[in-house]
Amino acid sequence: MDNTLIQIALGLGFAFAAILVAYAAWTAGRQMMERYRDRVLDATSAQLSDLFIFMDGAKLQQISIVTTIVLPLIAYFVTGNPLVVVGVAAICLFGPTITHKNLKKRRRKKLIHQLPDSLDSLVGALRSGMSVTQSLGLMAEQLPKPSSQEFALVVRKLRMGVGIEEVLTELEERADSQEYTMFTTSMRIAREVGGNLTESLERLADTMRKKLAMEDKIQSLTSQGKLQGLIVGSLPLFLMWVLTEMEPEAMAPMFHTWLGYGVLLVIFLLELIGFVLIRKIVLIDV
Known part of the structure; x- marks a missing residue:
């Protein structure tokens, strides 16, 4: 009888300990998932919106959870190697950040290579008698993506009453390149000091073409x-x-x-x- 009570007590103790461990693991996992969502997924979703790729953070979280669970299981059944499983899980966890960096790099490269032609379009529109806002609107309609997206956003903000200085600063920050910094600087100089804006932009476009060729x-x-x-x-x-x-x-x-x-x-x-x-x-x- 005593042995039976001892066995029951030990069984209850192990069961209680298992419940505590499971609860602690679940709580820690939930906290880690929340931190991962706040630091990686939400940040990645916000950064993708800067690239004009709009994806809900909850949907991105679901995709990340499914891939993090399914792909390591597939890797384990195929290879049976825990090292491969850990590598696949790490790739799935940091996949959103890596994908964002690659997309941003490719988009930035396209923006830089399209900028000389964009400046030529702006120069042609200004010489035809259009204002700066009208010229930028024409560029937004005629240029290919992603340049059309950037200049369309610039035109929308100018029409909403945002100052051109603030708009140019935001464009420079989004593009994150020396070429766009030179472009916005030329626009600021022409606005504050004066001078022939079309000639400045034309020389800038020629300089950029030589730089890209080099x-x-x-x-x-x-x-x-x-x-x-x-x-x-x-x-x-x-x-x-x-x-x-x-x-x-x-x-x-x-x-x-x-x-x-x-x-x-x-x-x-x-x-x-x-x-x-x-x-x-x-x-x-x-």
Whole structure:
């Protein structure tokens, strides 16, 4: 009878402890999810709106949760390697931030390459007798995206009564490039000091075309170094794959033991350092 009471008491104690652990885990998980939503998802949703990509934060959160749960499970059933599972989960968690940075970089590059033609359109409209607001409105209608989106927003704010100084500052911050800084500076100088705005913009467009041509030439000259870095960085991974196919038993400890995981981590860090160094070598600012 006493043994039975002791067993029941121990069982109740373990059950209570399990409930406490589950509750603590659920509370910690909820707090982590809230912080993740506030710091990553909501920030990413707000940043995407700056790129004229409007997505609800709740929808983005649902997509992130589903991918973070489903993809690591698929990776586990396919590979059975916990290291791969952790890597896939990390990619899913930080995927929104990485995606935003890539989209912003691509959009910024398009804005810069479209700016000389945009300035030519502005110069033509000003010489035809249009005002600055009318010329910007014509640009918003005729230019391709994303330049049309930016100048359409500028025109809407000017028509709402926002000062041109504030509008130009916001345009400069959204574009985040030296080219747009030069454009807004030219507009400010012409407005405050005076002078021929069309000639200034025309010279600026010609300077930007020469700058972009120089950047394209540098990119073509450094493409060989980038390709060499990619090949050299891929060689260890290719060699690892070949050895795994040739001697799976000898390579098995690397993918199924903690010592092997440590070796893979060192390989990843060395690859990352090499990638950063090669990128700094071939990156030339004009």
